Amino acid sequence: MMQRKSKVAALFAAVLMTGSVCARAEESFVDWLLNFQRTKGVKPVADKQYQEECGECHFAYQPGLLPAKSWELILNVEALRKHYGVNAELDKDTLKVIHDYAVENAADKSWYKRSRKIAVATEDGPAPLRITELRYISRKHHDIAEKMIKGNTGVKSLSFCDKCHTQAAQGVYDADTVNIPNYPNWDGWFNKY
Ligand code: HEC
Ligand code: HEC
Structure with a gap:
């Protein structure tokens, strides 16, 4: 004592x-x-090569949006040759930098809140190949009408997060930072009830 x-x-x-x-x-x-x-959102992209190479056709998805096992399947020579219907091949050295950056900053290696949720949700089962297929993500967009996504010339696909999430590049996906192109008066609550 x-x-x-x-x-x-x-x-x-x-x-x-x-x-x-x-x-x-x-x-x-x-x-x-x-x-x-x-740290409420997802860690913003900090690697210049990743930002440039992976931000060419769509906004550069933060590695924290998928678990490492997904990046392993997406970021290899074979897979990049037929990357969602396009060729996104990289030279060996660049691929190594990008692959390592993505794996080291994957959802299951991050403490950011949304990454934690994605990591827990994908712990078991096969590696998801799309962010938009994650249950956590598809559930959040369940109530948005197709005409506002695929039928919307300002969006075209749910994959283009930054078209609606005005702070996507900063890793912020909160509902109050959303602006759906061509639907300036969209109101989640009003549309739901
Ligand atoms: C040549 C163009 C091109 C380049 C370069 C490219 N992508 Fe893509 N990517 C696409 C297309 C097209 C899609 C499919 C979009 C859709 O389905 O609407 C896609 C989809 C994706 C998806 C799935 C998105 C979803 O639907 O959840 C991920 C993840 C992804 N790309 C990661 C990357 C990474 C990482 C890099 C850098 C190595 C990269 N992309 C470089 C064209 C490209
Ligand atoms: C068509 C516009 C649109 C696109 C494209 C889109 N979102 Fe969203 N997202 C929304 C809207 C609207 C909400 C709010 C839904 C609600 O509150 O009912 C939302 C909600 C979310 C939420 C939950 C926010 C919260 O406060 O809980 C996350 C996380 C999210 N989106 C991530 C993404 C990611 C990652 C992508 C790309 C792979 C994406 N979104 C693409 C419109 C979009």
Whole structure:
């Protein structure tokens, strides 16, 4: 008992003596708060080569939108030759950089909130080949009429996240940042009920 008390006292004294520790603790609390806000979504793309090569035909999907096992299937020589109906081949060196970046930042390696959800939902079962096929994602878009997606010249496909999610490039997918092209007055609640 005595021993524990003196340990606590010593710890307390140590904290008091180092005032700078307190200042730093406060600083990191602010950091944590800011981070908490930021880490709600998906980690934004930080690799220049990934951004350039994978942002050519569609916006560069954040690696945190799929688990590593999916990126393994998507980012290899064979698969890229017939990438969803197009040829998206890369030279060997570029492919290695992009593959490693995607795998290292995949949903199951990330602490961002939406990545965590995707990681948990895809833990078991086969690797999904599309973000739009994830139950978590398809469920979120269930109520949007086809005419607003495929029939909408400003969107064309649910795969083009950034057409509606105005902050998709920053990894933010919150419903209140959505703007469906050609449907400026779209209101989720009104359309649902
Ligand atoms: C030559 C054009 C082209 C390039 C370059 C390209 N893609 Fe694609 N990608 C496509 C097309 C076309 C689709 C299918 C879109 C659709 O179904 O509407 C697609 C779909 C995808 C999807 C599935 C999206 C969904 O529906 O959930 C992923 C993931 C993807 N690409 C990742 C990548 C990555 C990573 C790279 C960089 C190595 C890349 N793409 C480079 C053309 C390209
Ligand atoms: C046609 C426009 C459109 C496209 C394209 C689209 N979304 Fe959405 N998304 C929406 C709308 C609208 C909502 C809000 C739905 C609701 O609140 O009922 C939403 C909701 C979401 C949510 C849930 C947001 C929340 O606050 O819980 C996520 C995550 C999301 N989308 C991710 C994606 C991703 C990833 C893609 C691309 C693979 C994508 N979306 C493509 C319109 C779109």
